[in-house]
Amino acid sequence: MNKTRPIALTAGAAGAFALLFGATPALADSHTNATLSVLHAVPELPVDVYANGERLIDDFQPGTLTDPLSLPAGAYDLALFPADAADGSGEPLLSAMGVELPAGADATVAAHLTEAGEPALTPFVNDTSEVAAGEGRLTVRHVAAAPAVDVRAGGEVVIDGLTNPNEESLTVPAGTVSADVVLAGTDTVAIGPADLSLTEGATTIVYAWGSGDAGYELATQTVQAGASAPTGVPGGSAGLAADEGMPAPLVGLTLAGLAGAAFAGRKYATSRV
Numbered sequence: 001m002n003k004t005r006p007i008a009l010t011a012g013a014a015g016a017f018a019l020l021f022g023a024t025p026a027l028a029d030s031h032t033n034a035t036l037s038v039l040h041a042v043p044e045l046p047v048d049v050y051a052n053g054e055r056l057i058d059d060f061q062p063g064t065l066t067d068p069l070s071l072p073a074g075a076y077d078l079a080l081f082p083a084d085a086a087d088g089s090g091e092p093l094l095s096a097m098g099v100e101l102p103a104g105a106d107a108t109v110a111a112h113l114t115e116a117g118e119p120a121l122t123p124f125v126n127d128t129s130e131v132a133a134g135e136g137r138l139t140v141r142h143v144a145a146a147p148a149v150d151v152r153a154g155g156e157v158v159i160d161g162l163t164n165p166n167e168e169s170l171t172v173p174a175g176t177v178s179a180d181v182v183l184a185g186t187d188t189v190a191i192g193p194a195d196l197s198l199t200e201g202a203t204t205i206v207y208a209w210g211s212g213d214a215g216y217e218l219a220t221q222t223v224q225a226g227a228s229a230p231t232g233v234p235g236g237s238a239g240l241a242a243d244e245g246m247p248a249p250l251v252g253l254t255l256a257g258l259a260g261a262a263f264a265g266r267k268y269a270t271s272r273v
Contacts, residue, residue: 033070034101037221039207041112041143042119043214046083047093051076059083063209065108065219073103078121080111094121106223112143112209115164124163126223127203136174136198137225138206141167145211149182153177154270160184174200181208191216219223 004037013082032209038049040060049057057066059082074100094111106126114120124141131137140151142164151159152167161184189230191208198204203223210216 013245017130027041032073032103034073034103034105035068036071036101037068037108037109038066039108039112039143039209039219039221041110041207041209043113045093045119047080047111048083048088050079050081050088050092053056053077053088057090064216065221071101073101073105080119080121082129094119095236096121096123099123104200105183108205108221110141110143110165110207110209112165112207113145113211114204115145115147117145117211120165124167125204127169128225128254130221131171131201131225134174134200135171136200137171137203138169138177138196138198139169139203139207141165141207143207143209144216146190146208146216149190150182150184151179151181153179169203172198191218194218196220211266222265 007249013041018039037055038060040062042046045062047054047057047060049191056144060080072074077095078094078099079088082086083093096109096222099109099128107123108126108127109123110122111119111121122143127137127139140159140162142188144164148161148163151162153172158170160178175198175273177196177198178193179196180194181190183190184190196204196206199222205221205223207219207221208216209219
């Protein structure tokens, strides 16, 4: 069982992005395009998502992961506003300016809570490197308002001390893995146990997200492996999530230029429940 500490990248919006930037999956060019997905992991807060000043996702609901979209490589200004805000007016809840999507990258952007419960945007680069026959890659991303956690498989700790917003990855035999998430260094279960299906030759990404007040959930994403992972600027973060399966780690690379991008998390305009 190989274990690797990953880096970050992240998400995309489907048809809306295609309308804004003229990209469609059918016309995707891996030499000039990037694949992007977007995860909404901020509890109880529907939002509108804007890219380069244009609304691309309307009334984006918590727990939703967009389908992957092929977008032209380049720089994007991302901003999230309350769903009832008029045309992106006022201060955004979250923003990321000048995020560079390198050609050939497969990324996911997660809107989530920090350990302290503040909203944040974290981009992750999804590992698409080849996986040996009979194996699958499992990546766990901690994007929940929670302290450090350990991830256990069959009662054995396989990832220890994972903090928000970081990720770790493991290469394991394909099949079903029963796992749970516990508070680091304890047997106190935060999520699970749950069964996670790992696809042969693919990267299964599990996001642990949510909060103590709203509850913790899992969101899952499957990324086909077999291609060389794009290079990028090391750094970035990942997240913890709970939905229906159990987390385990992945290998990620950050989007080029993320190091220079400003990810500004602001408090909600309204109080959280």
